[in-house]
Amino acid sequence: MAAAVRAFFVAPALQAGQEGDPLKDFFDTWKFKILVAVAVFLVGIMAYAGANGRLTAAPQELLSVVLTPFQKVSAALSGGVGSVWEKYARIDEVMDQNEQLEAENAELRQQMVDYDRIKAENDAYKALARIQDKNSEATYASAFVIGRDTMDEFGGFTLDKGTADGVAVNDAVISDRGYLVGVVVEADTTSCKVMTILHPSFNAAGVVSRTRENGIINGSSEYAGDGLCTLTNLERSCETHKGDQVITTGLGGVYPPDLLVGIVQEVVPEASGKSSIAVIKPGADPRTVKHVFIITDY
Numbered sequence: 001m002a003a004a005v006r007a008f009f010v011a012p013a014l015q016a017g018q019e020g021d022p023l024k025d026f027f028d029t030w031k032f033k034i035l036v037a038v039a040v041f042l043v044g045i046m047a048y049a050g051a052n053g054r055l056t057a058a059p060q061e062l063l064s065v066v067l068t069p070f071q072k073v074s075a076a077l078s079g080g081v082g083s084v085w086e087k088y089a090r091i092d093e094v095m096d097q098n099e100q101l102e103a104e105n106a107e108l109r110q111q112m113v114d115y116d117r118i119k120a121e122n123d124a125y126k127a128l129a130r131i132q133d134k135n136s137e138a139t140y141a142s143a144f145v146i147g148r149d150t151m152d153e154f155g156g157f158t159l160d161k162g163t164a165d166g167v168a169v170n171d172a173v174i175s176d177r178g179y180l181v182g183v184v185v186e187a188d189t190t191s192c193k194v195m196t197i198l199h200p201s202f203n204a205a206g207v208v209s210r211t212r213e214n215g216i217i218n219g220s221s222e223y224a225g226d227g228l229c230t231l232t233n234l235e236r237s238c239e240t241h242k243g244d245q246v247i248t249t250g251l252g253g254v255y256p257p258d259l260l261v262g263i264v265q266e267v268v269p270e271a272s273g274k275s276s277i278a279v280i281k282p283g284a285d286p287r288t289v290k291h292v293f294i295i296t297d298y
Contacts, residue, residue, distance in 0.1 A: 124176055124291050131178045131293070135256060138298035141165045143173075145290050146191065154199040154224050155287035156182075159294065162190045166296040172255045173292050175284030180204070180217075180248060180259045182286055184294065192294070196286035197261070198224040205251035206231050206261060208240045208278070214249065215278065217261055227285050228265065231278040238276050240267055246280050256298040 124142050131140070147158035161167050171184040173194050182196040183204075195202055199219040206217035208231070215231040223230060231246050244264040250257030262282040269276055 124293070128176075128293060131174070135258075135298060138256060139166070139296050140293040141167055141296050143167075143192075143292055143294055145292070154219055155196045155285075156199070157194055157196075157286075157289075159192050159194060159292065160190070161294060162188050162192050164189050167192050167294050168296070170254050172259065172295045174259060174295065175289055175292055177284060178260050179283030180255065180261050181282070181284050181289055181292060183254070194292075197229045197282060198227065198286055200224075202229075204255050204261075205249040206246050207249050208234075208238075208264070209245045209247050211239045211244065213238050213240050217246065217248070217280070223279060227282065227287060229262070229280050229282060231264075231280055232270070232275070234267070234276040234278055236269065236273070236275055238267065238278075240264060240276075240278050242266055244278075246278065256295060 121142055128140055128142070141161045143159035143161040145157045146160045149156050149158075159167075159173075167184060167187050169184055169187055171192075172180060173182045173184060175181050180197060182194040182199075183202065184192045185195045186193040197204075197217060197219060200221055202217070202219045204217040205214070207214050213234055215233045217229060217231055220228075220230050231240075234240060242264055246261040246264060248255045248257055248259040248261065260283050262280040265279045265281050267276050267278050
């Protein structure tokens with residue numbers, strides 16, 4: 001160590017001798033200042049160790065003092081990396097759990113959809129049992145409304161049954177309670193479109209059940225906004241009045257006989273004055289039905 005100190009002092013001195021005052025120039029160098037600080041630090045450590053009888057352990061303690069900050073930094077970094085890794089692994093675990101929960105939720109939602117549909121169909125078939133008591137020879141296809149034409153002011157709608165289910169154009173469509181609501185006008189493999197009894201183009205032979213007065217059931221632009229249809233071509237002096245029930249006659253072969261249509265609200269003369277019109281409130285509002293039966297045969 002003495003040789004190192006001598007070299008540290010002598011080398012700058014020799015160099016300084018070549019350039020000027022050796023001692024003055026050396027004492028002004030940063031190396032000298034560092035050397036003094038290190039010497040003072042070492043002397044302090046040695047004095048403390050000698051006073052406590054631990055002189056032989058001084059180098060180790062010095063090394064411990066020097067290394068302690070680095071050990072703390074290393075421990076902190078190690079702990080930080082471990083914490084980050086633990087959080088990363090935890091995030092993966094949480095994401096896996098979320099995916100599993102989402103899959104379970106999707107399955108439960110599908111089960112609820114299936115349950116709701118089965119319940120609706122069960123309720124509908126209870127109604128069908130009552131309908132079949134009146135016409136046990138007919139065959140029916142249960143159908144749900146899956147779309148409505150917002151541009152159709154007469155309440156036309158689309159059903160989820162089509163030709164694959166035996167549905168055909170001109171099949172009559174009735175409500176769960178057996179009231180006529182319309183007729184199939186278009187049919188493809190899995191769906192069909194229905195024109196309602198509110199549409200002016202709808203035509204079915206009808207009769208007032210009490211008076212047996214015959215007429216034509218059709219829609220009317222004048223009354224459709226209120227959800228009403230009409231029975232036209234009644235005699236001018238007909239006996240039909242408010243509260244009478246209107247049903248189908250079966251004439252023409254499109255609609256089965258005795259289908260319920262609705263109740264007469266009023267009887268008014270036609271513009272020509274030669275006949276009367278019975279304004280009918282349908283037993284089922286075609287604009288709001290959600291489930292119907294299509295009569296595929298009778």
